[in-house]
Amino acid sequence: MLQALRNKIHGWPAAIVLGVCVFAVAFFGIESYFVSRVDTYVAKVGDHEISQQDWQQRLNELRQQAAQDPRSPFTAADLEKPELKQRVLDGMISQQLLLQANSDLGLTVSDASVRAAIGGDPGFQVNGQFSPEAYRAILSMQGMSPAMYEAKVRASLATQLIPSAISNTTLVSDADVDTFFRLRLQQRDLRFVELPRPSLTDANVPDAEIEAFYKSHIADYTTPEQVSVQYLEVKQSDLKLGEPTDAQLHEFYDKFKQRYAQPEQREASHILINVPKNATPEQQKAALDKAKKIAAEATPENFAKLAAENSDDLGSKRGGGDLGWLEKGVANPAFDTALFGMKKGEITKEPVLSPEEGYHIIWLRDAREGDAKPFDEVRSQLAADWAKNEGERLYNERAGQLGDLAERNPGSLEPAAKELGLEIKTSPLFSRDGGAGIPDDPKFVQAAFADDVLNQGNNSSLVQVGKGDAVVMHLAKHNPAAPKALADVKDSVRQRILDERVDALAKKQADELVAQLAKGGDIASLTKAPVRSLTGLDRNKIGAITDVPPAILQQAFTLPHPVANKPSWATVPTGNGTYALVSVDKVVEGDPSKVEKAQRDALRGQMMDAMAQAAALEYIDSLKARADIKIAQDRM
Structure with a gap:
């Protein structure tokens, strides 16, 4: 060849x-x-890829929030729905577009803003004051360094820069507020007639019609696929821990001494002279000259005054440049190096350049040397931390053993149960929508219906169904989805057909009456039913009315105004094959002048928030329209 x-x-x-x-x-x-690239992103915004790992991590964070917050607008199970998964991804795309817009516009988050956000977080406060010890301890337990957490906070704040700017420029006029209260305080006079449920003259339903309806609505008469699983569970809360010995506590203390140490700290004030991003040499020189002039004039006595007059750090200038107590690693490297190289009472003779912000004049007001707290002083805290740490260690070890044993013996849970001394539990039957008890967890359901368990007959891999709670499972019973026999549902099918006939007849009769009323007919003589009235009805009174069908009250303020003082009748379905005829006879607009100033101001704030949010969403939509966005639906 x-x-x-x-x-x-x-x-x-x-x-x-x-x-x-x-x-x-x-x-x-x-x-x-020889090497081909395999894309793994779920979305790509320009050149930035949103990985499956980042997307799944965001979903997991939302699941934890839903599980911990009873007021959450969604449940953990909701996050398994495709439409909600898409909404989460859309939010991540919007955040990336905002970050790219920040870069294009030269917007950055200052170190001062990051410090203010962290210092104002109640989770890091003790007695209402920021606690460096609590800050370090919490981050340590989460496996994060201060630098990692500050980067996370900075990224979060960055996505708010443009929405905040939009919010600050949103205006709500007095006319807007007046319009709202005219509608909110509007009063209406209603008349309505509740029509009786009609009777059918022909209640015969042939078997052929029943069979045809059954076939065309077969999904409504199908028992969903269900499974029952056996499972083994390891829970951290069930693990028994003895009291720690002094030797164990001393070992723990030596290993994590930094948690119980008072770090080296500096109490500082500063004056910031901002240098614009992409500044020209002339702008840089002007900023440096200004900073040098202020540094030459600065003394401990006039520093606060100079900061209030000259500093570009809006977060600290009102306090005379006060930054409070700072630890190493909190500020940017240049600022940090200068601050911890100064002597108490000293003011920097030469301005310190921070690439992200500009020139700093720093005054070191006080200093604290770092020192570890004695063992006896923190013994109770040591015991609590040891118990938490040991509990997590034992749980992870036990859960790991369970996963390994289930994998080594994929055909049965018996070997793992015997070796670990665990009880094999059996769940009730549940569908892909979950069920009561542990099948309420979407991760449990997902594992039960996975191919490996459902079709291959293997044990599942280790499934984390909650913090400190892991299971493995094996299929116990599988009931495929199956239509119910027509003979078993024949009566309910017949009744549903009759109900639909009644509803259609009731709608037809109501529409015919409205047509006659439009020609000048009299409501009382046409319906031969009592006509009821509600006068002076406003939105605040609707909830207190219990003797009127809710459907009428819900639509009371959506019906048209009377035309030329003539009422317009409309039909309102009230349920169970019944309808009502409703008219609005009179509309009186609310009087905004009777609303107190505090209530008007509160509404103005709410309207500004709503309008700002709408404007921000419009801005994001415009960014999306111009951006190159790719979504990999097959990876979601």
């Missing part, structure tokens, strides 16, 4: 082919012929 190719390609054609091959290998690299 090679000889034939050689015989056919020679001379200048061979030279051209060889040249193309050499060029391809040289330009692209020979590895491109």
